Amino acid sequence: MLDTVGFIGLGIMGLPMARNLQRAGHRMVVQSRTAAKAATLVEEGAVAAATPREVAARADVIVTVLPDTPDVEAVVAGPSGVLEGVRAGALLIDMSTISPGVTRRLAARLEERGASMLDAPVSGGDVGAIQGTLTIMVGGAARDFERAKPLFEVMGRHVAHVGGIGAGQVTKAANQVVVGVTIAAVAEALVLGQRGGVPAETILDVLGTGVAGNRVMELKRQKLLTHVFDPGFRAELHHKDLGIALAEGRESGAALPVTALVDQLFGVMKRKGWGGEDHSGLIRVIEELSAQRTGSQ
Amino acid sequence: MLDTVGFIGLGIMGLPMARNLQRAGHRMVVQSRTAAKAATLVEEGAVAAATPREVAARADVIVTVLPDTPDVEAVVAGPSGVLEGVRAGALLIDMSTISPGVTRRLAARLEERGASMLDAPVSGGDVGAIQGTLTIMVGGAARDFERAKPLFEVMGRHVAHVGGIGAGQVTKAANQVVVGVTIAAVAEALVLGQRGGVPAETILDVLGTGVAGNRVMELKRQKLLTHVFDPGFRAELHHKDLGIALAEGRESGAALPVTALVDQLFGVMKRKGWGGEDHSGLIRVIEELSAQRTGSQ
Numbered sequence: 001m002l003d004t005v006g007f008i009g010l011g012i013m014g015l016p017m018a019r020n021l022q023r024a025g026h027r028m029v030v031q032s033r034t035a036a037k038a039a040t041l042v043e044e045g046a047v048a049a050a051t052p053r054e055v056a057a058r059a060d061v062i063v064t065v066l067p068d069t070p071d072v073e074a075v076v077a078g079p080s081g082v083l084e085g086v087r088a089g090a091l092l093i094d095m096s097t098i099s100p101g102v103t104r105r106l107a108a109r110l111e112e113r114g115a116s117m118l119d120a121p122v123s124g125g126d127v128g129a130i131q132g133t134l135t136i137m138v139g140g141a142a143r144d145f146e147r148a149k150p151l152f153e154v155m156g157r158h159v160a161h162v163g164g165i166g167a168g169q170v171t172k173a174a175n176q177v178v179v180g181v182t183i184a185a186v187a188e189a190l191v192l193g194q195r196g197g198v199p200a201e202t203i204l205d206v207l208g209t210g211v212a213g214n215r216v217m218e219l220k221r222q223k224l225l226t227h228v229f230d231p232g233f234r235a236e237l238h239h240k241d242l243g244i245a246l247a248e249g250r251e252s253g254a255a256l257p258v259t260a261l262v263d264q265l266f267g268v269m270k271r272k273g274w275g276g277e278d279h280s281g282l283i284r285v286i287e288e289l290s291a292q293r294t295g296s297q
Numbered sequence: 298m299l300d301t302v303g304f305i306g307l308g309i310m311g312l313p314m315a316r317n318l319q320r321a322g323h324r325m326v327v328q329s330r331t332a333a334k335a336a337t338l339v340e341e342g343a344v345a346a347a348t349p350r351e352v353a354a355r356a357d358v359i360v361t362v363l364p365d366t367p368d369v370e371a372v373v374a375g376p377s378g379v380l381e382g383v384r385a386g387a388l389l390i391d392m393s394t395i396s397p398g399v400t401r402r403l404a405a406r407l408e409e410r411g412a413s414m415l416d417a418p419v420s421g422g423d424v425g426a427i428q429g430t431l432t433i434m435v436g437g438a439a440r441d442f443e444r445a446k447p448l449f450e451v452m453g454r455h456v457a458h459v460g461g462i463g464a465g466q467v468t469k470a471a472n473q474v475v476v477g478v479t480i481a482a483v484a485e486a487l488v489l490g491q492r493g494g495v496p497a498e499t500i501l502d503v504l505g506t507g508v509a510g511n512r513v514m515e516l517k518r519q520k521l522l523t524h525v526f527d528p529g530f531r532a533e534l535h536h537k538d539l540g541i542a543l544a545e546g547r548e549s550g551a552a553l554p555v556t557a558l559v560d561q562l563f564g565v566m567k568r569k570g571w572g573g574e575d576h577s578g579l580i581r582v583i584e585e586l587s588a589q590r591t592g593s594q
Contacts, residue, residue, distance in 0.1 A: 100493060123507045135507045158506045162499045170493030174486035174500050178509040181485070184555045185478035189471035192542060195549035196397060196467030202459045203471050209455045210420045210432045212475040214511035245489060252492035255586035258481045261558050289552035 004029060005151065006059030008052050008075055008082075009096070010037040013122070014065030016129040017095070017155050021063075022046060024154040029058045052076070056085035061151065062092045068240055069098040076106050088114030093148055095136070095155075097121045097241055100166035100173070100248050103139070107165045116144050119165060121172035122156065125233055133157040137175070139167030173248055176241035177259045180279070182216045184262045187283035190224065191290050200225055220280040232278030239266035239275070301326060302448065303356030305349050305372055305379075306393070307334040310419070311362030313426040314392070314452050318360075319343060321451040326355045349373070353382035358448065359389045365537055366395040373403050385411030390445055392433070392452075394418040394538055397463035397470070397545050400436070404462045413441050416462060418469035419453065422530055430454040434472070436464035470545055473538035474556045477576070479513045481559045484580035487521065488587050497522055517577035529575030536563035536572070 003026065007018040010032035018041060022028045028046035030038045031054070038048045049055045052075045056062055062082060066072050072094055076082045082092060092110055094103065094117065107117040118140035128134040134156035138145055145161045152159040162171045189212075193203040204217050204224070223229055242263040249256045262282075269275060269285050277284075300323065304315040307329035315338060319325045325343035327335045328351070335345045346352045349372045353359055359379060363369050369391055373379045379389060389407055391400065391414065404414040415437035425431040431453035435442055442458045449456040459468045486509075490500040501514050501521070520526055539560040546553045559579075566572060566582050574581075 123509075135503065137503055158503070160499070160503050162503060163495050167493065167495050170490060170495050171500060171503055173493075174489050174495070175504050175507065175509045177486045177489060178479075178482045178504055178511070181482035181555070182475075182479055182509070182511065185475045185482070188478070188551070188553045188556050189474045192471050192474060192546055192549070192551045192553065193467060195551040196464065196470075196545060198460050198464050198467050198471070202457070203468060206432065206434055206455070206457050206459060206468055207472050207475055210472065211512050211516060212420075212472045212479070214475070214479065214513075215508050216511075219508060248493060249489055252489070253587055253589060254485070254489045254492040255583055256485045256489065257562070257583075257586070258478070258555060258558055259485050261555055265554070286552055286554075289554070290550055292550060 003060040004058065006031075006049070006055035006062035008032070008055055008062065009065040010041070011065065011067070012126050013129045016126070017063075017065060020132045020154050021151060029055050031055045051080035052082045053080045053085035056082040056087070056090065060087070060090055061148065062086070062090065063151070064092065064094045064096060066096040068096070069102050069244070072096050072098050073102060073106070077109060083109055083113060086110065086113050086115045090115040091144055091147060092117045093120050093151070094118070095120045095122055097172050097244065098169060099244050100169035101251050103169050104166045116141065117165060118144050118148055119168040120148070120152065121168055123172065123175055124156070129155070136160070137162050137168040137171040139163050139169065140165045169244070170248060173241065173245040176238065177245050177256070179216065180238055180242055180262050180266065181258055182214050183220070183280055183282050184265060184286075186214070186216055186224070187286040190283060191286045195290060216280070220278070223278055223280045224283060229277035229281035229284075231276065232280070234275065235266055235269050235277055235279045235281060236275035238279040239263065239270055242266060300357040301355065303327075303346070303352035303359035305329070305352055305359065306362040307338070308362065308364070309423050310426045313423070314360075314362060317429045317451050318448060326352050328352045348377035349379045350377045350382035353379040353384070353387065357384070357387055358445065359383070359387065360448070361389065361391045361393055363393040365393070366399050366541070369393050369395050369403070370399060374406060380406060380410060383407065383410050383412045387412045388441055388444060389414045390417050390448070391415070392417045392419055394469050394541065395466060396541050397466035398548050400466050401463045413438065414462060415441050415445055416465040417445070417449065418465055420469065420472055421453070426452070433457070434459050434465040434468040436460050436466065437462045466541070467545060470538065470542035473535065474542050474553065476513065477535055477539055477559050477563065478555055479511050480517070480577055480579050481562060481583075483511070483513055483521070484583045487580060488583045492587065513577070517575070520575055520577045521580060526574035526578035528573065529577070531572065532563055532566050532574055532576045532578060533572035535576040536560065536567055539563060
């Protein structure tokens with residue numbers, strides 16, 4: 001028999017993920033800051049709960065998909081939070097992208113209640129969430145991973161158990177480091193080409209054939225060529241994720257000098273008012289740093 | 298009838314490139330700092346010349362494959378150089394990776410003699426040179442490109458005319474920016490994983506499935522996992538290439554903050570005595586920056 005699944009956080013990622021679980025036959029108890037977001041799921045048979053505590057009291061497995069570390073802390077450990085209602089033997093699966101350190105601390109709090117936790121951040125964006133093709137990076141105990149696996153297989157295509165609690169978040173942070181730094185690399189290459197008379201299309205075509213080839217150049221090609229940076233993945237979220245990577249590096253002792261610089265550039269992008277654009281719009285920062293003053297000097 | 302091809306520089310790249318041209322039926326006039334390197338080509342019918350001037354005096358097309366900017370300057374414009382012997386109507390094809398600015402200045406000097414120049418740096422390494430599968434990035438006039446195309450097609454698989462004189466070098470510099478910065482990105486991701494308890498193999502497997510995917514993770518996988526950094530492409534050459542990119546950016550007004558930082562890290566790698574290792578060995582620098590002092594504090 002399928003578990004009752006509690007689901008907290010019905011945003012651009014959470015809603016389609018919850019819908020996929022519901023369509024796979026799970027009984028759903030859902031909760032979101034904006035109650036209206038639960039409406040379509042409730043029409044299809046889900047129960048709406050008023051608080052995370054109420055979700056926890058009704059479910060064997062609780063999934064959280066929330067924007068940032070403080071949101072997960074509040075939902076799990078805050079007033080009317082999961083910890084107040086959680087059953088012994090229950091499993092919390094946090095699929096948000098948050099701090100590995102906070103993850104480990106929340107897992108310890110759940111353990112005190114006889115419950116357990118997996119961290120299972122995803123990549124693949126809203127399209128992957130809708131299509132059930134996410135990559136899911138899972139940290140936690142093997143028995144918990146096995147228990148959650150059928151749910152992951154509904155929501156994702158590449159599901160990897162990468163280590164103990166927090167390891168999923170560490171892997172996601174590493175992923176965001178590579179994607180963010182690659183975007184910066186491609187941006188600098190394109191600006192170097194631009195100013196040296198080589199069109200962006202040529203740079204992308206030629207570099208794509210060799211060791212320089214990467215998925216950022218493939219997937220962001222149109223955005224980089226047209227300079228229309230509709231998200232996609234918002235730069236402000238990538239900035240948040242690099243903040244997580246840097247905080248984790250500070251805690252674990254990993255030196256991340258290049259990540260630190262790219263984090264600064266994403267910070268500039270936000271302060272320019274471009275934080276809502278796709279992360280590939282980072283090239284606008286490099287272009288602005290390269291622009292020559294045209295008025296009086 | 299095939300041109301007589303002059304070929305200057307018979308190192309790890311130049312020798313197999315010259316051999317491929319000779320096997321394709323070209324009459325070769327060859328010259329190298331180390332005369333012995335011409336021996337095998339001479340056995341197969343090439344003429345050995347004593348100086349670049351002598352090569353230029355005997356050839357319609359002159360190919361140079363040399364380590365760095367000063368080498369090309371000396372071979373072309375130095376004593377007994379190409380400029381002293383070059384015929385009107387001849388074509389110099391520089392396939393070294395050097396400064397775009399110096400390239401443009403040498404092209405102007407050749408033009409004064411009624412000769413012309415293409416810059417045609419390559420990527421693909423010694424394996425690509427041997428197999429004739431190099432990527433060749435060509436800058437210069439369209440008529441010169443068409444004239445040289447049959448030679449390029451013997452030496453390479455992806456041949457792209459990317460713009461006017463110097464544009465090949467700009468494209469190669471952009472390529473080296475993306476490869477170098479990607480290596481740094483992967484290095485930081487792996488060290489973050491390492492210190493957070495996620496094995497390198499897991500990081501590479503998971504990141505390879507998504508937007509973080511890149512050719513560096515594929516091609517350097519074994520080196521990164523085993524920490525045996527036999528070249529491959531030597532770190533000291535990549536450091537040279539980033540120096541070219543930064544000098545070009547300084548001249549053209551392209552801001553390259555991330556490239557500048559990665560250039561510093563390759564500089565550290567050289568000073569540690571690791572410049573002869575594969576460029577993917579940059580991870581050793583990040584690891585050393587992350588290492589904790591184990592003795593007395």
